[in-house]
Each structure stands twice: as C-alpha cells, then as structure tokens.
Amino acid sequence: MDYTIKIGGEAGQGIQTIGDTISKVFSRMGYHVFTHQDYESRVRGGHNFYQVRLSETMVTSSRTQVDILVALDKESIKRHERELGPEGIIVYDASSLKERHDKPHFLDVPFNELSLKAGGSPIMANMVAIGAILGMIGINGDVLHSIIKETMGNKGEAILKQNIDAFIAGRDYAKANCLRCSFFSAPSSKPKMLIDVNEAIGLGAIASGCKFYTAYPMTPSTGILNFFSSKAEEYGIVVEQAEDEISAINMALGASYAGVRSMTGTSGGGFCLMVEGISLAGMTEIPIVVALAQRPAPATGLPTRTEQADLFLALHAGHGEFPRVIFAPGDPEQAFYLTNKAFDLSNKYQIPVFILTDQYLSDSRWTYLGFDLDALTYRAYRLKGDERVPETYKRFAYTEDGVSPLAIPGKGKYIVVVDSDEHDEEGHIIEDGETRRLMVEKRLFKKLPFIKKEMESPRLYGSERPDIVVIGWGSTYGIIKEAVDELAKRHSIAMLHFSEVYPFPYYTEGFMEALKRAKLTICVEQNGTNQFARLLKAETGFDIPVKINRYDGRPFLLEELIEVLNGHIGRL
C-alpha cells in the first residue's frame, strides 16, 4: 500500500481540513503518512493543493504520481489530471463544478447534495469528500468519529451528528459507485504520531526550558509562533508578537540576559532585520536560539514556496566576527532533538544558534512511533543566587575555554554588565587595543575548538562503501533518503545528509573517506548557487562535481529526483 491522495482547489475551499483530517485518520490507524502543501500567497481563490501519501512502511517524501485526486474546482482537474497513475481516480462533484467527465477514471460524488441531505452546511461537503476518500480505500472510519469528536466536541451533538452523517453518506456513496476502485487498506497497527517541523521545534524548545518566545509573523515561520501561543498557558511561556523583527530579537536578548531561555523565529526579510541583533548577541555573549524558515527570495519573493538559499546569510549574518552554530534538521524528529541541542550549545557557549528550515518542511507532516524524551539534555549553566556569585563577579572574566560564568542580574550584591561596545572583563567600555585583542580571543578563538567538538558528523545512509554518494542538507533529507532506497536496488549508493551544518565537525575523516572513494558524488540543493556544496568545498577542499538544483520554489518530488539522479548515474 503506497497511495498518494491529492486535494486540489481554491484557498478557502477547505482543502486543509480535508488533508489534515484524512492524514490524522491514517496516522491514528497506524499507517505512515507524509503530507505536503502547495498554496499561494492569498486567502481565498487561486490554486492550492494538499498531498497526502500513506503507506504501511515509512514514507518521507511526496510522489509525482497521484492515486486519488479530489478536485474541488475545475482548475484542479486541468492541472493535475496528467499526474494520475494508471489506477488513479479523480473524485469531484459534477454539479458544483458545473462540468461532467465521463471518462472511467472520474468518480462524481455529489458532495454538496449529500451534505445537504445530511442536514449540513457547505463546510460539511468536505466531510462528504473525506468520506468518499476513505470509502474508496475501504476504510470504515471509526477513527474518524473520535477525531471529529475531539475537534468539534464543543460544537454540540447536532453538529457532530450532521458531520458524521455527511461522512457516512460520502463513504457509502463512494463504496457503492467507485466500481473501478482497486485500492485496499493494509491492516492497521499502532497509532503513529503525526507532526510537523514547527511543532517539533516548539516542543523541543519547551523541553529545553525555553520560556520566552517573541516573533513577528512571517510565513513560513509563523507556525512556531502559533505553536508557542497554543502552549503558552499550559507551559507558562511568555509569548509576544513584537512590533517588528528588530524588537523581537532584542526582546529575546533582554529576556536571555535576565536569565530566561529565549528564542525567536522568522523568515528571509525578517531575518535580515535581526542581523544587527545577532551581532549584539555575538558581542554580549548572550545565548539565543533563532529559527530561520527559508522561502524563495530575494525580498518578498514567493512567500508560500520553498527554497534553501539563506545558508550563507545565516553563516555571515552580523557584522564582525563571532562564533555561531547552524543546524538544518531534515525532518521533525531531527528538529526536535536539534532544537534541544541548540539550546544546550547556545547556553553552554553563550552564542547564537540558528535552526534553518524552509516552507516545504514547515508545511509537511511526518509520522513517527514517538520521540524519545530520554535523549534530551538539560544542563543549567547559569550561576544562580547570591550565595554562589561573589560581589566581585565579572561578566566577561577571562577563562581557559573563553566561557565566562553567566549570572542573573538583580539577585544579589554583584552586578551584571553587558555592553555592545568592546568591553573589559567587567563589561565596561574600553578603548585600548590589548583588551580588545584579549576579548576577541576569548569570544572567538578560545571557544571555537570546543564548539567544533560538539558537532556530529553527517549521516551516511545506505551502502557502507558507496560508489555513488548523494549529498544533501536540511529539508531534502526525506526525499534523498527514499531516492537512495530506490536506487540502492541497482546501485551501490548512499546519502550523506548534513543536519549539523556549521561549524564542520573536527573528525571529518569518516565522511570524507566516503566522498573521496566514491565514483560519483552529487549534491542536491533547493537553490541556484550551490551554497552547501560551496561551503563543503571551503571547509574540506572537496569539490562535488555534480549538482542538482531546483529554484522554482517547488520541492523535489520522488520520481523526478530519481530520474535526474539516474541520468547522472547513467553517464558514469
């Protein structure tokens, strides 16, 4: 079982409800699910779609070939009919689309009529559609009942019943009328967790003691702000929508100075506005975690599409020289653990740590059996309370490893002074060259080797001594992984995936060996200028000869990537 269901239509037609609901049904039934979304920068109209892949084995990417296309408008048929697989079916409501298709791969389900019959409103037409999808695959939908109850619980029994009736009507109609339907459902198993990367980052942050999140809304980073907001009360988190991104990062730095683990998140243009604040974090050695959800740029670009073109910006954001760490998780699970590591390193070394994601990852959901909370780390690095901090406390005391003890202001007789100017050990402005030199060495040179040691090597997945290595970073993880799985049937191939992107780890021998002995190395990036390949070259000297780039704002899809990879392999 490996089906792809695509729901297409205009913004505001309920595509997201349908997609979210069926994914939840599938994951709760124990299937593996991968979803991705494609939408325009508008609130109503245009053309959007939501793609759900389900399987009884792990799936981590979207496929080109569609099995069930739910067309909520004509445009969806026009655009996506060609994507239909040989057994594929297009479900639509002929009367509301005002167009009838008589070809055998069309199934007309009167969404509206059935929902009205069930006593429902137009929103319930979506329930009929959900019913039709499940019916076609042969899923009964008991799970759906409870999901409907959970999400609509407070809307009253009557609405609830109408929804369920609508669902049943759709399901039964599809069962009865889809004579060509050859789908089957694998036996269900243990419920899976269905989660996206923004939720995973939020959870990872909360589990790491983050108590302060401030941001200015910006797609696709807003999901993190939403998540924090939704958990603010429960976990006692101060969440504040700032007046702009400059304020957001400065507030977060204020909170961190005051002793609270804090974080901010943004996207391209918003990140640009934080660049000066990042430099301030560098100078004042205040721990801060910044999530940067990339989208196609320059400027406003394509606000709801995907790209991986802000790596160099993150690498060099902020004037002057100071250490930083950059993570680029490949999936929500990595995001969860890396966010935890981000907080730990940021507080341990008193540096800014960036978590890079992108729209594709932000709008994808993945299934897991669960997250291992015992793999999380929490170490309190702050000096706390009068008893442990001497009155002569110096915020920037010179130390062996460059890390000075970090005390909390207002809690004793000592004082905590930080300064954006170059400063002495006490934090006061200086002018002399010698102190400057010592502070650069403390802040930058002394810390760097320790930070490098913390970095994990990239993940080599697939053949252990591969002829072909496909290199990726961040959000291409899932798709490269599946492509490699597929190609491994005929080739000695492996994926080398970097989720800890910078600084490069010290002991690079392991993966460098794989790169050097491979006959073919290929770097896959969602950008036009091979940013990661250039970074790898700068850091290791290794020049990846073949690059696959996509910069039209759309993610790679499985069959497409396999085809391009095959093309290169064929030329070996």
Next chain:
Amino acid sequence: MDYTIKIGGEAGQGIQTIGDTISKVFSRMGYHVFTHQDYESRVRGGHNFYQVRLSETMVTSSRTQVDILVALDKESIKRHERELGPEGIIVYDASSLKERHDKPHFLDVPFNELSLKAGGSPIMANMVAIGAILGMIGINGDVLHSIIKETMGNKGEAILKQNIDAFIAGRDYAKANCLRCSFFSAPSSKPKMLIDVNEAIGLGAIASGCKFYTAYPMTPSTGILNFFSSKAEEYGIVVEQAEDEISAINMALGASYAGVRSMTGTSGGGFCLMVEGISLAGMTEIPIVVALAQRPAPATGLPTRTEQADLFLALHAGHGEFPRVIFAPGDPEQAFYLTNKAFDLSNKYQIPVFILTDQYLSDSRWTYLGFDLDALTYRAYRLKGDERVPETYKRFAYTEDGVSPLAIPGKGKYIVVVDSDEHDEEGHIIEDGETRRLMVEKRLFKKLPFIKKEMESPRLYGSERPDIVVIGWGSTYGIIKEAVDELAKRHSIAMLHFSEVYPFPYYTEGFMEALKRAKLTICVEQNGTNQFARLLKAETGFDIPVKINRYDGRPFLLEELIEVLNGHIGRL
C-alpha cells in the same frame, strides 16, 4: 626627508586643527603627506593622536618612529616618548602641562604664554604649536598665511592677524630654542592635492551623476554624508539624513526607481539594518551604490577604530540569491575611480554595488598630483521620455544578457512596475514555478558572466617574478606597498592588491601564476578570521599558507609590518 609628526592630547584640545593645518601646509608646498588619526569614542578628554608623515617622495603609510611629538598633555608624553627616533624632539608647554622635562630631546615652547602675548585665545595656542613645528623643520610659513586666510577669512582682520602673530611667535621661538633640531626641509615643489577617501568617494559619486544621498550618521561613514552636504547646494544634490538606516536605503531605492542615481553609506550595525533593502534592490533590479565603512565589531565594537571584518557580510547581505559587486579601494585615488565604476556597473547591470572602506582609510589623508577626470566614465542607461518607450513597456522583459530596459516612471503612457514579490516581465506578482525559474535565470545567471568580465585583475606591484607575494585588499594597500618597497631592496618580492574584490575576474591566470610560482605567499588582513584569504581559496582553490592578522582596532604601521614580514621571510 621623511619626517613623522605626531600630535597627542585630549579630544577637544585642537589636535585635529593642528594636524589638518600642517598637512595642508606641507601638501601645498609640494611635499608628499600621509596622515592618520587615532581617537576615542568621546568628544572631550581621553587620549587621541594625529600623525602626519611628510616626505619629498610618495608616502602611503604611517611609521612607528616619530620625529616630532607635540604633546598637548602629560599622557601623550607617557604613551609616545618611547616612539621617538634618535633625532626626535618632544615639543610641549611645560607651564600648561605643569611638568617640566629636562632631557635634551624635550623642547618647552610656552604655547599659552606666546599666544596670549600675540593677543590670542587658547585656540591660538594651537597656532603657536603649528609655528613651532614648522619652525623646527625650517619652514617659513608663507603658505600658512594664505591657508589661515582661506579658513578664517570671514572672521575679520584682527583675528587673522592674531593668528599669524601667534604662528610667528611659535615659529621663531622654536627656531631660536631648538638647538638640537637637525631637521631640514627639502625644496618645495608643485602643490599636491590632500584628500581623504570619503571626499574621494563623494567626488567620484558626483562625477558619476549621483544626485541623491541619504544616510544615517555613523562613524566612520559620516564623512561621506558631510561631504555630500557640503556640496549639496553647489551640485544640486538632495541630501537627507534619514530617521534610520532602513529608511536611508529604501529612500535611495525610491529615488533610483524614479530615475535618479542614488547612494547611501553606513557602517557595521547600520549596514545590518540595510540588509533587507539590499535584497530588495536585488529583486527589483534597481541600481544602488552603498558605501560600507568598516570598524571593529561585533555590535558597537570600537566605533572609532579600524577593522576589515565585514567582507563576508557584504558578500552575503540580503536573503536569496542575486548578483552584486564589491570594491575595496586602497586609497582615495582608487576610491575616486572605483566609485565612478560602481555607479556605472550598478546602472549597467541594475545591481547593488558596495564600496568597502574602513576607519583607517576614512581618517587618513593622502597627497596626489591630481586626479585624471578623463579616466571617468558616464553612460546613461535609462530609457527617457515618451518617444523611446512603447506603451507596452515591460520593466523585466527577458533579454539575452538579463538586463531589461529601465524606464523612468511618470514620463509617458507606459508604466513602470516593480515588485519585491517574484514577478513576471511586467513586474506583477506571480505564483508559477516557470516564471520564477526564468526570472532567477534572467536576474542572476545571465548577468553574472557579463559582470565578471568587467572586473579588473588585482594589481601586482614590485618584482615581476616574485619569490614572495604579499596579498592584501582594501585599506592595507599603502602599507603593504611601502613594506614591499623596503623589502625589495633585499628580496624578490611583490604586492598583490585586490581593490575589485568580487566577483573574481574571469582571467585569473596572470595573478594565479604569480601566486603559484612564489616560494612564499602571505596574506595581510585587519581581521581575525582571514576573510579575504578564505574568499580567495573558495574562488581559486589557492590556499595562502601564511596569514598576518591584526584585530585590535589599530592599523599596521610600517616598521611593524616589515618586521613581521621579515620574520616569515627569514623562515624561508
């Protein structure tokens, strides 16, 4: 004749007046002059100095060894006595310093007393000091008379006379009392031009048709704003101090869109705030020139000191991918011509061009015989007027070289639409991947090869087939040049200086050959992380083995650099 005069004292004591005036006297007398300044981020007090080197041959750096130290306070003696050369003299006013030195290399000149005698105020004590300096070297000071007249012309005859009397008193006193003085003045020759890099940038911009300069004050870039302000009326330039740097760059982009060549300038933190605007320039393909005067960072850092640590920031400022050009002039002359080239390239390719300087360069003055105005270029790239622009004009029309015709809005029936979102040929928002792909190719890939062809190779100075190559960029030009001149007496050595820093020129063979065949290559940078050496490696694969860095905010001085270079050469 190669004398270094250092004036030391507190901010507000008139160090700058003395330094500026004597430099002007020397340059007008036809000597070559090089000056540099060292001052604190305060308006009164602290310790500052101004160093003037004069010679009958070209000088392009500051020396460690001082010949005449004018000590306006005790601190200056404490700090700088040790810098005195074997024939050196310290001039001071024992009564105002309330300390007397009887060693032979001290010359007590009663600045205050003599100025009071000349009927003057404390400011005139500086005139006495100027007189003393000139008297010691044996300069009569007729030139000074006219300089005083030019700068104080409007203050009335009485003041003028007092000043000249004070000068004469100082001069004659020094002549009579400096028995140990062994200085002599070479015969004077054709007057030289004495200019700094901010003035040169301003002049270069004006000569290139720049009519709009907006900025927010920030040391050391403020000099450019001052210069534009001083010439606003004469040249009809709109100069506006913006409310912040974000406004400055956006205003400048507005003006450029409207058809006016425009520019902005700033330093570290201010540049950070412009980063989003730079990305906007990239997306809208609006020509813009940005001067970035570097200073030690991160954050506020050392606001009045020098560093070259924002190269990577300039290289990657702005989210997303778009072309840019970076110049880093080595002296005012290069700055003048490169600013002209910056405007030309920026308008030709509709891209942002950055001019990187730093505090050292901003606060140094250099002498020249003159600038060659015939070497300037001006080409009007704008479509102008109804007659030449069709009503169907498309701002972002696809073209062979990626450059679309640029029309001026409001001048005809056509319309000019630009958008920070991804857009079609007409400038309207789009969502589809195909247009996106085409626009990335137009904006970035098509233009890049043409831009690369415009770049000049770095300057190889010294031996033609050098064993030793000393590499630098930007403001280290003058010092490396003189160091190489000195070392060339005993070694086969050359300087390779980059003032056109990015993109790297196509035909790199010339200089690459020199690098490859050299026995020793050394990169000299005013930063801690070898930014230029890393860029060179990334662009050419060549790894410079030896690096000389300084990151305490102070510039290299000649003898020091020679010594360090000699150390490396000795190990050959």
Next chain:
Amino acid sequence: MVTLEDYKGQTPAWCPGCGNHSILKVFKEALVELAIEPGTFVIVSGIGQAGKFPHYLRCNAFNGLHGRTLPVATGIKLSSHDMLVIAVAGDGDCYGEGGNHLIHAIRRNIGVKLFVHDNQIYGLTKGQASPTSIEGMKTKTQPFGVLSEPLNPLSLAVALDCSFVARAYAGDQEHLKFIIKEAIRHRGFSLVDILQPCVTFNKVNTYGWYQKRVYHIEEGYNERDRFVAFEKSLEWGEKIPLGIIYRNERPTFEERMPVIKDRPLIEQEFDFEEVKKRIDSTLGEFY
C-alpha cells in the same frame, strides 16, 4: 479623457466581500474624476493584502518591502516632486513594522498621500493582531487576547501636526471618494485611515460593527483647530467619526529643499562634461 477602462489592472486576489474591493473601485473612480492619467503617477505599497493594491489598477508601481512604503515614496517624491506619489499600506505594514517611518514622514511633511487599509488585523498572514486590533481580541498568536492598547493613528498624527488627517470607511463609498480626492488635492503629507472590513479574519470589526458606529463629522467642524482635532481623533467605540479630522498648510518638505525648488531633480539634466569641469575646480579646494 481618462475612463475607468484605462485603469484596468490585474484581477484582485482578495477574498470576495473584502473591503479592499470597494476601496479599489472608489479609488479608480476618484482618479478618473480627477482626470489623472495612469502613466502620470505612482503608487508605492508594502506587503500585505493592501500591498497588492497597485497591481490591480494600471499605474506606475513600487510594491516594496513590508513596512517600508513611506521611505520609498519619500525617495520618489524628492526625485520627481511634480509627480503624484501615493502610498498604500496595511495597518500592520504602516503602524507596526513601519511605525518609525510614519512619524518622520509626518515631521517632514513630504507631499505623499498615504492611504492605510486599516482592517485591524494582519490579513495576508492569516489573522494575527495588528497595532489597531481591539484590546482583548483573541487570535492564534494572541492566546490571551490583545494585551496592548490599540494605536490611534489619528491622534498620533494630530499630535505630530500632520498636515492632513482623515478617516474613511470602505463601506461608505461616496464619502470615501470625497476623502480620497481631498487627500490627493492636499499639498503636504496626507494620512487617510480607511476602515476596511476583513471578512475572513476579523470577526469583531465587521461591516455591521462599523455600520452601526460610523458617522460623518458634523458641519461646521473646525478641521484647522488642533485641539478640536485631538478631541475628535479620540472618539472611538460607540461612535466613530468619518471625515477630515485635521488639516493645516505647513510648507512641504519638497518646497523647503532648496536644490529642487526650481525644477524636479529628475528634470535637472546631468551634463557630464560640465560637471567634470566643476569637479576640476572643486578639486582645486584640496590643494
């Protein structure tokens, strides 16, 4: 003669029923009635639903960054001050991200006409509170409701002596048109805050909500009296005044900038050879 046809632009991507549609319609009508040709003026906008405005009518357009409408408009106006320069912004755009520029544009009294589509919400980013959102309003990012006092743009403008301050309402088209025309005719900086229902995300400030509250400022109101204006600007809640709140005739920035007094900057031809000669004499100052 300009007709509405001449103003045909792209098809709006706004939700059906959105207040922006009325504003667009009325705006075009006002331009036609003022006989302004499409190619002769420019609209600068930021990012947001309002930011898309200039794409939907035929005009010169600079759709810039979120929050940065006014600096761009100022740069254009200073370059080409005989051209009509209009700025269109959202409430988040102009009072949130771009708040600083508003203050300083008012101080300059630059002759830009600013129309803020004030829907008291972030529309394009799907319903977060804006600086004008009502206290207590719950959204996905204001889990405890809005905790800040809403910004009153009109009071702010009056306090800063803004030379034209008005409020209009997307649901009152005739009046809106009148205000648009007055704002365009005004010499200095004009701020028009247009109440614009967002039918999708703002479920508080609906057409009905506004309809019940808005009224036209009474005849005889002295829009030149700053104290009266301040008092009027504070009216909000049960009664919301529409009209010109405040107006003065301070000199504009472009009038005060000497170098463009005689001729717009863009009309001052650059004569390279002539300038080189002058530069040559300027270089003389450095000897």
Next chain:
Amino acid sequence: MVTLEDYKGQTPAWCPGCGNHSILKVFKEALVELAIEPGTFVIVSGIGQAGKFPHYLRCNAFNGLHGRTLPVATGIKLSSHDMLVIAVAGDGDCYGEGGNHLIHAIRRNIGVKLFVHDNQIYGLTKGQASPTSIEGMKTKTQPFGVLSEPLNPLSLAVALDCSFVARAYAGDQEHLKFIIKEAIRHRGFSLVDILQPCVTFNKVNTYGWYQKRVYHIEEGYNERDRFVAFEKSLEWGEKIPLGIIYRNERPTFEERMPVIKDRPLIEQEFDFEEVKKRIDSTLGEFY
C-alpha cells in the same frame, strides 16, 4: 543603608559642563533617597552619550544597540518584573532610530521607566540634527538647516495614552530629582524627557536658552486630564513647562500577561523531569 559611595561607577567620558553630569548626579541621589540597592535593578541603554550612562554608576547594565533600548528593557521586564527596569536613551536613539519601539512600548504600558537625555542633537557622532532639533538649525549634515518639524515627544506620548509623561531639565536639579522619583514610583511605562544642554554641539539650546524659558507647571494642574495634557504638551518656545504632563493608571503589560501574574518568569523554576512528563502527554495530542 545605601549611600552615594555604593553607586560609584566609571569616570564619565562626557565633556565638562555637559548636562549629563547633573543628570547622573541627581539620578544617584534619587536612587539613594529611594533606598534602592545597586544590585537590585537594571539600566538598559542604547548608543550615544546618554547610552554611556549605566557605566557611570554601579548597577546591572545592558548597554545595547543604538535605538533598541526599549525592546531589551521589555524583554528584561517580562522576565523579571519585580525588578526595577530603567531605560536611558538619547533623543536620536529613542525618537530617531528607535521611534517604532517607543510607540509600542507605550501601547503595552510595560513597566519600564524611560529617561530620554534630550539634547536636541546627536552628541556622540558630533553634532548632526536629531528628531527634536529646532527647525532651521544648520549642521554639517543639514546644510540647509533642519527642514522638518521637530518631534514633540510629549504630545506623541499623550496621544498614545502613555501612562506617565513628564519633562525635566538637567539645569533644575531639585525638580529633576522629584520627577525621577515619581517616574520610578509609577507602576506603568514612564517617559521622562530631560532637557539636557550639549555644550559642545548644540549652540542654540544652551543653559541660557533653557533657563530663560523653563517654568514649573502651575499648582492645581490636572495631570490626569488628557485634553489638558495635550494642550500643555504643545507649549514650547517662549515658555517650556517642566513637570508631570500626564498620568493615568492603566494596567501594565506585565499585570495582564497571565503566565507571570503569580510569579516572575525567572522565579518559575524549570523542572526538567516534570516538563518531560508533560511533554509526553502533549505528544499524545499528535496521535
């Protein structure tokens, strides 16, 4: 007992005669009189002459970026709201670069006490016009004199319903001390604009200039009436009022933020094991 000695900090790098010296002196005295211990509060500042302030007395200090004083202070206050959080800024710092944050800090009514050292000039960068510089003032970067209307921070604050708005003068130390104490005692956000002569660069607004004009607001003035306050805030020129212009008792932001109502954020201990258990149950929502 705290004494002035306890407040000894670095030696000021200000010019002799600068108004900042008096402010510093009076500020320390006020702290001593309020019996505030050096380690118990924090001063946040930006960049400028005023920005150096916290180095010159013994206190917790965050000397941040130019213009960004208020966001930092807000972050600190929200984290540790039982701590006194003071913000010190220059006029360029706070009304120029940081103007947007001022607007929104006032909206929030965050309990930060802001003191603006208003010398009507950019001091540290050597004499450019600031947003409060008088019209027509010529400087090296305003070759035609200042062309904009000066910003009136008090009117702006009153318009935004700022909960404490006052003006003081560095040359009137007793009164300044009174205002500093009142501002510190006030619960919500306080804005104190302190007229501070810059003896080096501002040759217009000198001690003499101020001395001739300032007067204490008359007894019986109703500082709780917003209209009266607005009128008073506009007084400037021949007569410049000193005193509390406006005051109200709006709830503060920290009082309204539910999660810190009971205990400051910083006091809410993070119990890793306990949180992991709760995360475990939150993860349940994703099944």
